[in-house]
Amino acid sequence: MGSGTFHVARIFDGEAWHQNAAISIKAGRVTSILPSHEAPEGPRLPGLIAPGYIDLQVNGGGGVLFNNDPTPEGIRAICAAHAGLGTTATMVTLITDRPDVTARAVAAAGVADCPGFLGLHLEGPHLSLAKKGTHDPALIRAMEAADLAAILTAAGQLPHLIVTLAPESATRRQVHALASAGVTVSLGHSDCDHDTARDYIAAGAGMVTHLFNAMSQLGHRAPGLVGAALSLPGLCAGLIADGFHVADAAMLVALRAQPEGIFLVSDAMATVGSDLTGFTLNGRQIFRSAGRLTLADGTLAGADIALADAVRYCHQRLGLDLAAALRLGSAAPAAALGLADRGHLRPGARADLICLDEGLNVTGSWIAGRPAGGTPSGGMRP
Structure with missing residues (x-):
């Protein structure tokens, strides 16, 4: 399953906003959202990340x-x-x-x-x-x-x-x-x-x-x-x-x-x-x-x-x-x-996420950490 770290200006975890943050994924699940300077290295994406x-x-x-x-x-x-x-x-x-x-x-x-x-x-x-x-x-x-x-x-x-x-x-x-x-x-x-x-x-x-x-x-x-x-x-x-x-x-x-x-x-x-x-x-x-x-x-x-x-x-x-x-x-x-592990990006959630530009156009999507719909891999790895 997909693993890796994304850095981005804003992350919405389903409840709260995280500014200049990074989301880390292991085996298709979210492991953490941390300030970018505290997170592992990874690609920086434009726009924002939100739950799929x-x-x-x-x-x-x-x-x-x-x-x-x-x-x-x-x-x-x-x-x-x-x-x-x-x-x-x-x-x-x-x-x-x-x-x-x-x-x-x-x-x-x-x-x-x-x-x-x-x-x-x-x-x-x-x-x-x-x-x-x-x-x-x-x-x-x-x-x-x-x-x-x-x-x-x-x-x-x-x-x-x-x-x-x-x-x-x-x-x-x-x-x-x-x-x-x-x-x-x-x-x-x-x-x-x-x-x-x-x-x-x-x-x-x-x-x-x-x-x-x-x-x-x-x-x-x-x-x-x-x-x-x-x-x-x-x-x-x-x-x-x-x-x-x-x-x-x-x-x-x-x-x-x-x-x-x-x-x-x-x-x-x-x-x-x-x-x-x-x-x-x-x-x-x-x-x-x-x-x-x-x-x-x-x-x-x-x-x-x-x-x-x-x-x-x-x-x-x-x-x-x-x-x-x-x-x-x-x-x-x-x-x-009744889906407890989707619709949010808190630790333990399925890594179903999307990247949006400022106009809320979808620029990338990932299902269980894997690129979906032609999304470039962006640093996620099997």
Whole structure:
């Protein structure tokens, strides 16, 4: 595994800043952050070092959509594309599809062995037709006993598994069974009311998928799923910060209401890290234009960003403190998935780190101390 020392003007360890410091790594783990004059020799990098980004919702990248290539090779291509863009841990996501495609995706995830692969996120098919978004309505259906059994089996085979479902298509008993098996149950694509959301959270759901999008909204007498996400303790929610999915004011309200519970996701599609002008999903054409991905009717169809873009948006457009913005892309998703050794660079952490310039552009990334996505070795050695 990677070992070595980097010197840099600033290091953010996930909680605190270290000025004119050095980070040392041994066997893929952080051993220390020290003032440069006290640390071993090593290359000096421009910009700053921060924990690598962790993205819990990635549908594709590098020209590959997981639905269209549910194979270990597809996973490898997606993770590699995002690693080069600063995402050092990726939950590869399958959008609602046929049962045979879902089975192939689970099988691929069970044997995938590539840097940055964190696990599988099944977004559907057990969703609400009323809040289908870009999901194919012909493929949305209620969870049956066989579906539950298949997911429980998958949970025992995968390092991490997130399942997005709607109360309209799954029972509280099913949610309890999934949560008891270690599945992270996320509520999304749902028109449920606040009380129903609360009941499903009590049954074991602990997450909300792409807050505000494809769900019942916050009304003053009908708080909906958004109201539940913003008011109930112990709940976390992903947020797409691309300037299209959620208005700036709404994002700021969410961040103030749940400062410890919001994390960023990219919801990235195949276009990220590629020059594609469009692609197909479930036989339907997705169009790419001016940073937006849409169906022919204008429905948003995922996002055309990497997580680094969302972090930059929060700092530069929303005005968040840089440390707060960085945590939204690293420490916050790590906490949401229960990852104790990622999302920070304190001693003992996995050496998943990124180098950023002053514009928060990713200039290098390392996974367990090894260069990722074409990053020069920079003094790290096997």
